[in-house]
Amino acid sequence: MASIRGIITGTNAAVWRTVNKAGVPWHKLPGPAAALNLAALREDLRHDNLHDTRDDVEEAELENLPAYRTYDGTMQDPYDAKMGSAQTRFGRNFPWEATAAEEPPRLLTPSPREVSRTVFWRDEFQPATGLNVLAAAWIQFQNHGWFGHGTNDPDRVVEIELAEGDDWDGEMLIERTTADRTRDPEDGRPATYLNKVTHWWDGSAIYGSSEDQNRVMRSGEDGKMLLIDGKLPLEEDPVLAGIDRTGFNDNYWVGLALLHTLFVKEHNAICDMLKKTYPSWSDEKLFLTARLVNAALMAKIHTVEWTPGILNTPVLQTGMHANWYGALPEWMAAARFLTKAIDIEAGAGIIGSELKHHGASFAITEEFISVYRLHPLIPDDYPICDHRTGELIENVEFNDVMGNDTRAAVDKFGWTDLMYHFGTEYPGKITLHNHPRALMDHTRVTGQHLDLGTVDIFRDRERGVRRYNDFREQLRMPRITSFDKLTPNPDWNAELEELYAGNIDDVDLQVGLLGEEPPEGFGFSDTAFRIFILMASRRLKSDRFFTRDYTPEVYTAQGMEWIDKNTMADVIIRHFPELAPALEGSANAFAPWRKAGPRSGAA
């Protein structure tokens, strides 16, 4: 059967390689052809762009696989107990030889601070009018479930030289990413880094990545997570004052507080449903099953709502729906069965299909992390309005709703008006000259003062993520040959040419990604999208709880129904019913909601 699949996908890939080489990109093709082209691109990416960094891969069928997600992500793969677990290495989308970290002077050339000041500085807020701020918070929420490099190394600090005229207060120091202590420093291979959270799409952002961490967030009854007066418990460490105790609370702000609390409430609602259905179940069984359901619901919302929201084209609408449900309708049972048998995922969807890793153990990759640096999404201004009348309550800034001020903001405005704000206002457009000003002069709860734009550039270089043209080449995309083809804005191109001293191949990845004109309807670049189509499918395809164990025996029939029937809007309205009027008529909860008041309507 595999050979049938090989013939079909191989032929498809060969056809589209030829078409693309002839200069016709996938997004210029009509719908069905574009969909086939994307399937071909994914096949090539699976073949060429998955590289294992681990040297402790095991290959023996495991016995007594748990029918639930473990706290640290071990025992999830049927053959490799450690795969995807917390404290294991990030993978790569490019081969070892193309992942070497940059060393000085290249590491600091051109100065990451100058790149940030020149092309990231938000002169004027550029909104993404097809989305709401909830979409911005959502991707950060999901990212925190997929990856985290952990605390940086305070003993290895790089000083960024400041140009004349730079008004940065004091010296600019960046702590380097903590090294991978599991590596033999003498093996001569490029540096690798450890993921402090589980790589799996398992909701670790709210559940944590170890049992100890998880236990303190549990109520101990009926599988539920702890909520105190409808809020998460607060951290006890004075440094983290005002920040929720949750699975991942780095870079915390109200956007995350809203979503973490919302999905803890959802977890508890799922527990209620399961307890009603299976009254004899213990706290632990209820918790573990509710976690499975809640994580899958988040994955579904991300796949069929958030993604088509930010990549708003008919082919992606169809494609992401197909990733989850399959393109063939339920009544075409025989055809769905056939496509499932030969593992053509588009037919019956990835969900419930055969588990596959495509030659490399599952891990979030450094390149994936780079393309998800979407900081321009964050606005600087937050006009909080009354959800009933639409009247302005107060204009606040990002710094008023983040870090140690998070809980105070929640207490001051309340969940409903905050959620209403996130639903009705626009996020920033993912482009150059649109980094949030607050984050370019940002003091973290630890007291570190940083410019996130500078950090965005520095991290890619430090971690050996290729610069823009090399990155494209690794993805079999054409190199950009001159600055006038870099962005659609001639002024920006001129700025960049001067900044990079005319060396187009030196342009940083983040600069290229933000400058590139996205395909029509897309919220981000086609280059970033290549990593996306590979990894978005892989997060599902490599996870046994989305493939072979996506069954009623594991999830319960009621749990699967919960995943199937609920949308982001359902979740919001379940816990904030007063927001139902704002969501009325909304086809996607990540698109701007209806505004209250005399000038009611979409934002």
Next chain:
Amino acid sequence: MAIDFKHASFADGVLFSAQVAVPNVVQGLFRKRAPVVSAATLVHADQLAYRCTAALVRKYGADPFYVRVVAEEALLVHHPDDIRRVLEGSPAPFASDPDAKKKGMSAFQPDALTLSRGDLWAQRRSFAEAVLDTRKPTHRLARGFAAIAIAEADALLDLDRPITWDDLNSAFQRLTRRVVLGDAATDDVKITDQLAALMDAGNKMPGKPARGYVQFHALLQEYVDTPDPAALTGLFAAAPQDRETDPAGQLIHWLFAMGDTLPANLFRTLVVLAGHPLALAEVRAELAGKRLTTVKTVVGATYLAGCIQDTMRLWPTTGLFGRVTTTDVRFANGELVPAGTQVLIHNLFNHRNRTRVAYADRFAPEEWVSGGAAGDWSFNFFSHGPQGCPGAGLSIFLGQAFLGRLLTRADPVVESGPTLRPGKPLPYSIDLASLTVSFGR
């Protein structure tokens, strides 16, 4: 001008007659015709009936609407509020003796409670309620009945071979004779056979007692005249009655409801639980370490009761039932329904109505334990209102004791018949004749 409900088109009436009404009659209104039921299952007749009504409801909306059933128009009521209006208004102004039902039931129980009207209905109803302990939490003879149910379950297991519908039905007919008539009737299969023959005759809707009814009634009367204190007949003397009550004529209904309808539901429950291991585990957890001979244990098995009730919801043994207006009736918005109008309630559709029932096509016992199913007027396998089944509580109790015993002693395995798994929509019909269940121990 009087406000009227919508009238479905002639074509829709033909469709409804062909896909809902006629198959319902052909499969046997009172006693199922096994070969016809098997054939109907093969052609998915119940699924077609569901789709037909669903399409009509989509087309004609939430209010009742008239639809032609062969020669005359009937009012199809499907919204739970309207169903409530009808069933709360039974037996007057919505009498439970529409023509077809009356003609059929006259063959084997011409003096049935459901065919009675006015004072006679009230009198017979109070007799039934007194004997069946309708308004009490448990029947006063429950302890003995539980022992009978356990003994019959044990006997079934002792067969030590896969069981068929005939095996289960025979066991339950025996149980029924003991519960209703007393131990003396344990092996009196003649009663069961005669009733079956009379009900077969009822399917042809003769409109009068069938041949053999008088002898059948006389046989039952003998049991009534020599009551068993441990059986329902032992309670007759103390129950309110007059010369027209006809106690022997009343118990006929209990014989077929308990002997045929209940085991059909229990067999299906057994098959569903065999394919739903998590639900089966709940049933066992509920009964773990308890003795089923204790009434409290049986009554406390609420999850098991939910399993039986949800099976009854999923596969109602009465797919379509009717009422007839005894006077002109006005509905909520002033719509006038003339006297003599047939009112139809399509259980098969209402129980699975996907737009109203979130758990329409899956096994959802929990909805009967802690959900809203018990208070939902869409579900009418025991009917609702003044004419709700007076033996519903006793029926569920017997089912709990019987299944509780089987399921705590053995693992049911479906040897033949449909595979019913969680996560897949459950079929609209299960042919009892196709089922064979073995018990692993």
